[in-house]
Amino acid sequence: MATGNVTFRQDWCKGCGLCVAVCPKKIIFLDESITNRKGYHPATVKDMDQCIGCANCARMCPDSIITVERV
Amino acid sequence: MAIVYRRSKGLTDVETHYCPGCTHGIIHRLVAETLEELGVLGKTIGVAPVGCSVFAYDYFNCDMQEAAHGRAPAVATGIKRVLPDKVVFTYQGDGDLAAIGTGEITHAAMRGENITTIFVNNAIYGMTGGQMAPTTLVGQRATTAPLGRDKSHAGSPIRIAEMLATLDGAAYIERVTVTSPANVMKAKRAIKKAFELQLEGRGFTMIEVLSTCPTNWGLTPVKALEWLNENMIPVFPLGVYKDITKKEA
Numbered sequence: 001m002a003t004g005n006v007t008f009r010q011d012w013c014k015g016c017g018l019c020v021a022v023c024p025k026k027i028i029f030l031d032e033s034i035t036n037r038k039g040y041h042p043a044t045v046k047d048m049d050q051c052i053g054c055a056n057c058a059r060m061c062p063d064s065i066i067t068v069e070r071v
Numbered sequence: 072m073a074i075v076y077r078r079s080k081g082l083t084d085v086e087t088h089y090c091p092g093c094t095h096g097i098i099h100r101l102v103a104e105t106l107e108e109l110g111v112l113g114k115t116i117g118v119a120p121v122g123c124s125v126f127a128y129d130y131f132n133c134d135m136q137e138a139a140h141g142r143a144p145a146v147a148t149g150i151k152r153v154l155p156d157k158v159v160f161t162y163q164g165d166g167d168l169a170a171i172g173t174g175e176i177t178h179a180a181m182r183g184e185n186i187t188t189i190f191v192n193n194a195i196y197g198m199t200g201g202q203m204a205p206t207t208l209v210g211q212r213a214t215t216a217p218l219g220r221d222k223s224h225a226g227s228p229i230r231i232a233e234m235l236a237t238l239d240g241a242a243y244i245e246r247v248t249v250t251s252p253a254n255v256m257k258a259k260r261a262i263k264k265a266f267e268l269q270l271e272g273r274g275f276t277m278i279e280v281l282s283t284c285p286t287n288w289g290l291t292p293v294k295a296l297e298w299l300n301e302n303m304i305p306v307f308p309l310g311v312y313k314d315i316t317k318k319e320a
Contacts, residue, residue: 005072016092016285016292022252040091056252058076062096063087069072 004053008043009065015040019057019066025050028057079103081112083132092292094282095123097249098191099130101259102162105266106133115158116150118143120167123197127162141172144179147186158269160187165206166196169231173205176235176277183240183274187265190231193282194303201287205229208306213287228306232279236312242274244313248281248304250296273315281307 006028013036020028020043027050030041043066045051053070081103089095106112115133119125121140128135138146143161151159168176168190176188195213196202203213203220206228210219220228232246243265247258258280265276281303283295290298 012086014091018092018292018296021293021296053072053075055076059252059255060097060249062089062091062093062100064078064082064096064100066076067074067078068076070075071072 002049002051003071004051005048005069006045006051006053006057007067010034010042010044011036011038012063012065013040013042014038014063015042016062017043018060018062019043022056022060024054024056025052027051079107081105081107081132083130085129087130088126089123090286092283092285092295093123093197094193094249094280095191097255098189098258098280098282099127101249101255101262102160102189103131104259105263106131106158108263109158109266109270111158111266111270114156115160116154118147118150118159118161120161120163120172122164122167124162124164124191125198141167141170142175143167143172144175144184144186144188147188148179148182148184151184151186155185158187158266159185160189160266160269162189163191164197165190165192165194165204165231166199169205169229173229176231177238180235180238180241180275180277183242185269185272185274186276187269188275188277189262190277190279191282192231192279192307193284194228195284195287197284197287201284206231206307208302211302230307232277232307232312235275235277238275240275241277241313242315243268243276243311244279245311246279246281246307246309248299248309250281250300268316279307281309
């Protein structure tokens, strides 16, 4: 049961990977199956059940595209 | 579920032009969150610099004024003296503040102007293509120092926080960084304290934020954060350099 949920505004993502590096659960990755309109592979989460809603990803996001919810 | 983190209302709904992983975006957000939390977005006037953050006036959701290169503290001085009830801040990089604008920032601090300066130090000229800045580390490579900064020829980096802390007009000077979520939270507390002191009319406040330039450093965004931690912090130590509220305690 997930205690957190993150959403990415993927069309604004620049694929810098800072969120990937600081996720304590290692559930964020750059989705190479998608190329957004800026030409980057945007960040996404593969296993949201593991998310704890710590907001580390959002704190490090230079583009403020991450919204975090917690139970 | 409740939202615990969302885009600040202090930012406009505009995409930034910054390179991927550039920490300007994090610092913008911290300033925006601070202004939102203090409830002063409607009475804040920011002054944008020349450099990578020249378009900051498009990104902050408050009134903004563009200044000539390095002159943001002089423009902010004028705005604050005419409109003392407004919250006035400058947002400047090291090429702007520590090079062409060294005179303006020093004298604004000396006069104790009741403004807040956010000084983003990434040890290089970003916008113009990675030239050596006054803050470039000894040995650090730049397009104008291809073998690294040579101390015998170009001197050693200027430490602005330490320098301005010697001035009586400075009320609060702290150096922070944004290389981890914990450091981001510390930086936010520092920025908030600076704006709170301005609201109390205590004088000049400056927060220096050590920042990355992945593009001109030639590193990935994550490697750039590591490089900053390993190389910049020993030369530019983090900490509070001036705090007039400490004397009263």
